Amino acid sequence: MHRPPTAEAQVAAELADVRPGLVPRYAAELPAARAAVLTRLWRALAHEPLPWITRRAGGADGLELRLADGRVLRGPLADPYATDAYVSAVRLDGVPYDDPARLMTDLAMPHAAGFAAELAHSAASLALSRAGQQAHSKEWPARDWEWEQRVVDGHPFHPNCRSRPGFSVVEQFAYGPEHRPVVHLGTVPADASECLLTGDWPDELRDGARLLIPVHPWQATHVLKVPCENGPAAHPLMSLRTLALPGGPHVKTALSTRLTSSVRDISTYSIGVSATLSAFAEDLAARTDGLLHVTRTLGAVTANSPDLAAVLRESPQMYAGPGEHLLPVAALATTDLPDSPAWLAAFTRLALTVGLRLLELGVALEAHGQNLLVVLSESGAPLRLVYRDLADIRVSPVRLTHHGITPPALTGRLITDDETTLRRKLFGSLVAGALAGTAGSAASLRSALDTAVRDVPTTPDLTALRESPLPAKALTLMRLSPETPGDQWAALPNPLN
Template sequence: MHRSPTAEAEIADELVTLRPDLAGRYAAELPGARAAVLTRLWRALTHEPLPWVERREPAGEGRLLRLRDGRRLYGPAPDPYATAGYVTAVRLDGAAYEDPARLMADLQVPHGADLACELGHSVASLALSRAGQPAGGQGTPVRDWEWEQRVVDGHPYHPNCRSRPGFSVAEQLAYAPEHRPGVELGLLPVPAAECLVTGEWPRSLRDGGRVVLPVHPWQAAHVLKRSCAETLAAHPLMSLRTLAVPDGPHVKTALSARLTSSVRDISVGSVRMAATLSDFAEQLASRTGGLLHVTRTLGAATTGSPDLAAVLRESPQVYAGPGERVVPVAALGLTGLARSPAWLAGFARLALTVGLRLLELGVALEAHGQNLLVVLSPEGEALRLVYRDLADIRVGPARLVRHGIALPELSGRILTDDVTALRRKLFGSLVAGSLAATAGSGPALAAALETAAADLPPTPDLPALLAEPVPAKALTLMRLSPGHSGDIWTELPRPGALPPAPVELIRPQMP
């Protein structure tokens, strides 16, 4: 078996000094972490339009990939909707690989060396995340941020699910949500004349003629190179850069680190549109008959630089009634509810009903497991949905006009009348993301969709949802395409259906 010890050894060495109590558990978690990342990578290798894969075809009980250079890669029969780490090894020209970083390095494809490094970080950080969980469990979450911090493995399908280059072990333990830290956000005063503010920036974050911006401590240390005299206690959420203030709002901070796919920022344009987009989304949500709430953007501010900006949002918890829980879809696996086919079908029905209604009106949500939350009754019934973070939705002006809805002052990539782009945004995040990860496998997802289908609203987009292949972001190809901006898409076989054999390569579909 081949292994790349670099990232794994670096974390192991840091643990010896920093947290020797975790060293043994970290080593024990490494094989499972390798399998989890390798499973995500195998999904990409078997389903993304990678230009160096010539053909894919069944071979015995598995799948054979014929590479353009003549080599052959063999692994288990793929389930693109599976979330368990079922791929423990693949074979490249007969040599077995259990380490995804070593496999990517030895494939020797363009930009593969950089991705191999990131995969090594992903494995090592995932093992650290798993090692840091309490041995006896943590009980039932009570606060909204406690649910977020139970999501240990990160993105269910991205091979870089836990890649955190630039974060030391000490910083991961201090800032990563799955390690359950309290984080002191820095408070940085900025002259109001130098700051663009939209919405209602709270009095508590103003100081005379200055606007006080919350700053992530990693950003303050590594990017801004300055310290903050005053701080604000908070708890990190799944995205790491967004934190919950106890009994207060959620604070989205600027964090110029590469997490999973890209360096995320808070652009000037997003700050300028924040209040308008929030009001618009609230208006659209009111047309769902109470099935959807959108967390309001309370205020947004920027100095004109993506390195220093912040957005304040409502906590989703404000939409919970007495005895109800608001749970991120990414955390639903912790509840055990999805093990019931009836519950899973009911949740699929709710989520697809809301998504299709909004899509018909002209709004495609990026409804993945981090942005989408579900309100559960005390008995666990999925009652309604909560959506947060409007930065990546898509709005179709022509659809709005057909339904007599005024288009607000929005601009940029958020606007499109491309039907394919709108459907990809919703179906790729909701079906190939939230519902698939909640179901945990293709067969379970297929059963839930089949049961829910009869009760879905007959919108113009329903036939595409029920009959066409499922769009999904080609996450690995995107990481191997540094010169390309925007999303690259692929198509997954419909849940429960076997792809034709041999599978011809689907070439990259650029937006």
């Protein structure tokens, strides 16, 4: 029986057509890419509340997982905060597996086949991303989008860290920020009377009574399937669908494919609340004594479709002064700064001070390494933070009112007074995400937190952070239970205990 080529073979075949000189390097990168994805998968198997794992037991020989059907899975002890690829193989009933896709296929749990395909694509695409890299210059980048291009491996903890389904090799080279392309956006005209527009829309993206909506070329080809007028050239950022216009704002485009966990369209709801949310966040950031800036949303538009929408945001670069460096927290791993315990503690103190202050007031940021940026002094000291993309924060009217702040005129999924939801949002993204990804291990994270919390004002939220398991999104569980909407959560060992 004929079998379709594996994801690795398919990428190799396409690469041989377009960049044959990279084929040997791609092949050489595959084992490490599999290990990187397998490490992330093993973390999930060890710590997420997967219903078909009935028992976990750790000892000197490693970790043993007993499955509901009686099989046993064995591997190394799983550090939930490690970012190095330290899992090269695990054993299922004594049979070694070094390929995460093959392991998931043979586990044969509900929805395993689809997830296995994503894992295979993640490993192959990660190897491709690594194969195309050049050595970093010793000089730090001068522009924010150049920092974003340094982040090659994607999400530090998601097994689908580099999964880009629907993207050919040519398209990955053309649109993936780690490949350093210039992307020529298209524009689709739409009658202003038929669009939802909030904020301002620039003259250069207007044509009389029509609004010119920026469109990612992948979206134009594969989803909209309409011809696009020539739009501006731009540099893709880490999220791939958000791009920096040279000397201008950032533009967030709809990209209706599943990257890591989510389909990246832009909802009508997020367009409708964008101006109100931006003004509110700007006012709230002013209460942090200059430690936080929030990039303003300049304008947002949708032609009554999540597949045809765009958001213009000011560039975070404007919040960096002369001699200062601005970079996403995810890019810190590309510098030597996280190797310093004192530096990591200082950065952790800054991030916790800001995050907990806003949470106390009534706003939980989705402060993962992509949304959160840090301004560094010329010598590399962390000075202040910049936050972008307000689409998934949570706002508590009760907490705001308690502090004499008028809640914004918002409804819908952004609004909640549930303390568990608010704390999960911040702690899961900031502590289990941005800080853990920067620290790179449980030991480093523990040291940084232990030092930082001594100087952070005590609040009920800080007490909860100290005393409770650390929430983190159960990313693999979410991919294996598509029938369950919304976020699902794992409780990780608290590094402060």
